[in-house]
Amino acid sequence: MTDCILYNESCITGTRSHLKENSVDLIITDPPYGIKGDTLHKHYNRDESHVVDGYVEIPEDEYGRFSIDWICEAERILKPGGSMYIVSGYSNLYHILHALRQTSLVEINHIIWKYNFGVWTSRKFISSHYHILFYEKPGGRRTFNLEARFGAEEKSGDNGSLNYQDREDVWMINREYKPGQVKNKNELPVQLLAKMILYSSNEGDLVCDLFLGGGSTARTAIGLNRRAVGFEVSPAIYSVRAPDIMNLKPGFLIDEQRVPECSAPKRQRERWTAESRSDLLHRYEELKSQGLKKGEIVERLMEDLGRGRWSIIKALKAIAEEV
Numbered sequence: 155m156t157d158c159i160l161y162n163e164s165c166i167t168g169t170r171s172h173l174k175e176n177s178v179d180l181i182i183t184d185p186p187y188g189i190k191g192d193t194l195h196k197h198y199n200r201d202e203s204h205v206v207d208g209y210v211e212i213p214e215d216e217y218g219r220f221s222i223d224w225i226c227e228a229e230r231i232l233k234p235g236g237s238m239y240i241v242s243g244y245s246n247l248y249h250i251l252h253a254l255r256q257t258s259l260v261e262i263n264h265i266i267w268k269y270n271f272g273v274w275t276s277r278k279f280i281s282s283h284y285h286i287l288f289y290e291k292p293g294g295r296r297t298f299n300l301e302a303r304f305g306a307e308e309k310s311g312d313n314g315s316l317n318y319q320d321r322e323d324v325w326m327i328n329r330e331y332k333p334g335q336v337k338n339k340n341e342l343p344v345q346l347l348a349k350m351i352l353y354s355s356n357e358g359d360l361v362c363d364l365f366l367g368g369g370s371t372a373r374t375a376i377g378l379n380r381r382a383v384g385f386e387v388s389p390a391i392y393s394v395r396a397p398d399i400m401n402l403k404p405g406f407l408i409d410e411q412r413v414p415e416c417s418a419p420k421r422q423r424e425r426w427t428a429e430s431r432s433d434l435l436h437r438y439e440e441l442k443s444q445g446l447k448k449g450e451i452v453e454r455l456m457e458d459l460g461r462g463r464w465s466i467i468k469a470l471k472a473i474a475e476e477v
């Protein structure tokens with residue numbers, strides 16, 4: 155069954171009623187831009203006939219206060235070590251950066267998302283990027299799956315590192331062209347969302363979107379076997395997509411993902427000795443006492459000990475059977 159709850163409520167009051175402090179692993183969100191929703195189509199220069207009505211905009215003079223309110227909630231619900239990606243245009247970027255600076259959240263990267271659906275202009279350069287602010291809540295170990303999409307040794311045709319290229323902070327990902335399909339005003343592409351989700355969370359983690367719109371974050375999270383929660387204040391927008399998303403089959407996007415060719419663990423073929431097993435048990439108990447879940451502990455041990463997942467799980471099982 156899908157582990158997903160989407161609320162038709164403002165994220166500011168909704169998070170306070172429904173989400174506990176330190177409960178979310180990853181936030182990916184795309185707040186309203188504060189640039190007059192009614193004229194958004196002029197910015198995108200496109201046919202609006204299949205775009206769902208009901209987008210709730212924030213008046214420009216309220217945008218600063220609004221940003222502080224929701225970003226403080228985001229800080230509260232994120233787990234220590236949890237990550238947040240905020241997608242923002244440039245018009246009100248300074249309000250979002252200002253709000254972030256009122257919190258304990260720490261900047262990891264300022265990513266530029268370059269896309270091919272630019273605004274048409276005749277007397278200035280054409281805008282074709284968004285900002286993606288990647289932050290973390292300090293106090294825990296942040297998930298960053300280094301080989302989420304490309305193994306460290308994988309090369310492109312000209313011998314460049316595919317892993318390096320994928321982790322540069324300018325992302326070129328096209329918007330999805332969906333002629334004739336019902337869509338939200340600014341739907342984010344699955345490829346963009348999958349990249350953030352795969353690098354910054356693990357299966358079973360809870361992913362939250364505070365401004366669901368068409369629900370693309372929740373949909374992608376479920377498709378990648380994560381749990382999802384989110385908020386959309388507009389009843390019109392919520393009713394078009396949210397009920398179906400809550401019934402999606404978990405993991406439906408997994409088969410479409412590229413499987414990275416990961417480098418072999420450093421100590422893959424080494425036998426477990428009495429000493430290395432005792433070290434394993436000691437580290438396991440230590441991480442458990444820090445409140446980590448079993449899956450997180452195994453990930454940490456793989457990295458710290460240079461061993462594969464099954465090798466660690468089997469060794470732990472053997473130790474438990476001996477005791």
Ligand SMILES: C[S@@+](CC[C@H](N)C(=O)[O-])C[C@H]1O[C@@H](n2cnc3c(N)ncnc32)[C@H](O)[C@@H]1O
Nearest residue numbers: 164165184210338341342365367368370386387
């Ligand atoms: C930029 S859109 C999100 C688009 C979304 N990323 C997608 O892929 O469809 C912002 C959404 O936030 C909603 N919104 C505005 N104020 C809100 C609030 N206080 N709480 C929750 N949603 C809100 C708007 O109605 C709009 O649908």
